[in-house]
Amino acid sequence: MKRTRVVALEILLEADAEDRFVDEILALRRNELDVRDRRLLQEIVFGVVRHRNTLDHILSAHVRAGMASQRPPVREALRMGAYQLVYLYKIPAHAAVDETVEALKPAEGATRREIGFVNAVLHQLARDIVGKSRGAPQKEGDGLDVLPIRGGFARFARPVLPDAAKLEAHLSIAYSMPEWLVRRWLARLGEEETRELLRAMLDVPPVTARVTRWAPSREELATSLAEDGLRIEPGPRPDAIVVRGGDLSQARALALGWIQVQDVTAMEIGDILKPPVGARVLDLCAAPGSKALQLIERIGETGHLVATDRSDEKLVLVRRTLERVATNFSTARLPESPEEIDLGETFGHVLVDVPCSNTGVLARRPDARWRLRRRDLESLALIQGKLLEAAWRHLAPGGRLLYSTCSIEPEENEERIAEFIAAHPEATELTVRQFLPHRAAGDGGYASLLLKPRS
Numbered sequence: 001m002k003r004t005r006v007v008a009l010e011i012l013l014e015a016d017a018e019d020r021f022v023d024e025i026l027a028l029r030r031n032e033l034d035v036r037d038r039r040l041l042q043e044i045v046f047g048v049v050r051h052r053n054t055l056d057h058i059l060s061a062h063v064r065a066g067m068a069s070q071r072p073p074v075r076e077a078l079r080m081g082a083y084q085l086v087y088l089y090k091i092p093a094h095a096a097v098d099e100t101v102e103a104l105k106p107a108e109g110a111t112r113r114e115i116g117f118v119n120a121v122l123h124q125l126a127r128d129i130v131g132k133s134r135g136a137p138q139k140e141g142d143g144l145d146v147l148p149i150r151g152g153f154a155r156f157a158r159p160v161l162p163d164a165a166k167l168e169a170h171l172s173i174a175y176s177m178p179e180w181l182v183r184r185w186l187a188r189l190g191e192e193e194t195r196e197l198l199r200a201m202l203d204v205p206p207v208t209a210r211v212t213r214w215a216p217s218r219e220e221l222a223t224s225l226a227e228d229g230l231r232i233e234p235g236p237r238p239d240a241i242v243v244r245g246g247d248l249s250q251a252r253a254l255a256l257g258w259i260q261v262q263d264v265t266a267m268e269i270g271d272i273l274k275p276p277v278g279a280r281v282l283d284l285c286a287a288p289g290s291k292a293l294q295l296i297e298r299i300g301e302t303g304h305l306v307a308t309d310r311s312d313e314k315l316v317l318v319r320r321t322l323e324r325v326a327t328n329f330s331t332a333r334l335p336e337s338p339e340e341i342d343l344g345e346t347f348g349h350v351l352v353d354v355p356c357s358n359t360g361v362l363a364r365r366p367d368a369r370w371r372l373r374r375r376d377l378e379s380l381a382l383i384q385g386k387l388l389e390a391a392w393r394h395l396a397p398g399g400r401l402l403y404s405t406c407s408i409e410p411e412e413n414e415e416r417i418a419e420f421i422a423a424h425p426e427a428t429e430l431t432v433r434q435f436l437p438h439r440a441a442g443d444g445g446y447a448s449l450l451l452k453p454r455s
Helices: 004-018 022-032 035-050 052-059 072-087 093-104 112-128 167-174 179-189 191-202 218-227 264-273 290-299 312-323 374-393 414-423
Strands: 129-134 146-149 152-156 207-211 230-234 240-245 259-261 280-283 304-309 329-333 347-353 395-405 428-435 445-451
Touching: 004 022, 004 035, 004 072, 004 093, 022 035, 035 052, 035 072, 052 072, 052 112, 052 167, 072 093, 072 112, 072 146, 093 112, 112 129, 167 179, 167 191, 179 191, 218 230, 259 290, 264 290, 264 347, 264 395, 264 428, 264 445, 280 290, 290 304, 290 312, 290 347, 304 312, 312 329, 347 374, 374 395, 374 414, 395 414, 414 428, 414 445
Parallel strands: 280 304, 280 347, 304 329, 347 395
Antiparallel strands: 129 152, 146 152, 207 240, 207 259, 230 240, 395 445, 428 445
């Protein structure tokens, strides 16, 4: 069986070479390790991606040619070792360095010189770290030798952060976020709230699940999960639980449809749209199907849900989710152009959970922060507007449409709705909800419920 850090390095290199999200690759490769090692694998892979900006900045003091000039195996090995040294409390420095160097050795094309270089740089970095403590440092935000880490801080023997007077750059490095995003949030939220938002986006979110109507008693559910090496805690909603421990993807309760892995913010969607028993509902951008399952629970066996998306692969995910417990649904593949969407009928309730920038879920999908560009907001807003128009076309008179995103950007949220209502003054906004990660229990996002008049 491969060592944990060997697999971690391979995943990071694969994600970089193929421009893929690391969680997709992790899902395919996690079974190569036992349960305990899977937790460390996930910790390292997500940690390296989440803190990439900060790691590269700290390492640059010891890498004269710069991190960008390093070959991918060397660059990712340096980041991997630095993450363990800086951010993890329980791994001794010598183990972090030695295991990382060993992981580099089997990498394709790794030379003796590169292996020695990584070893030397990581030893230098280890000497830079004075110590790590839990709790808040006395001079957080002022000390350039203090770096926030999970549940505490790391103190260095030298300044590692940009001058606090250069606020955007300082926060970008301290909290590992693209500077252009920091600049946007400072302008909108101010310094104090932006710091709170950035801290929330560095947290590792808990695994939450919604207990479905097909579940037995909580005691039986807890027993079943315990048999699979998992334990549960009450969630922030009556139908939510926090799951800790082993591998939830292999749990019997999940396979039986007793629970659905879902963030608590996403759980709000069913409560806002509220289709009644017997309703015919459209979920326009349905993959992977977790919100569709919520809606099916509400409409009961006499209702019907039509789930659509733009690829066969996405519809496969939807069917896998729904087929565990339901038969009262159908799926349809959408054309690439939203203007061409025509399902031949209208619905009393429509959900359009549009593709978005993911800025509300950067804690859960940390690599999204490095993929997003400023210009993407314009192109996303264009497609979001077209999908909203397609959803409205399929809404029956007197029906309700819920527009939702996992973004916290105005261009994708309130500005989209304002533009839509300006073009459709007959539409009435019944409810609007803005979720921010530092204010709510779950991810960030947005939801606007619109009513179409009967005539």
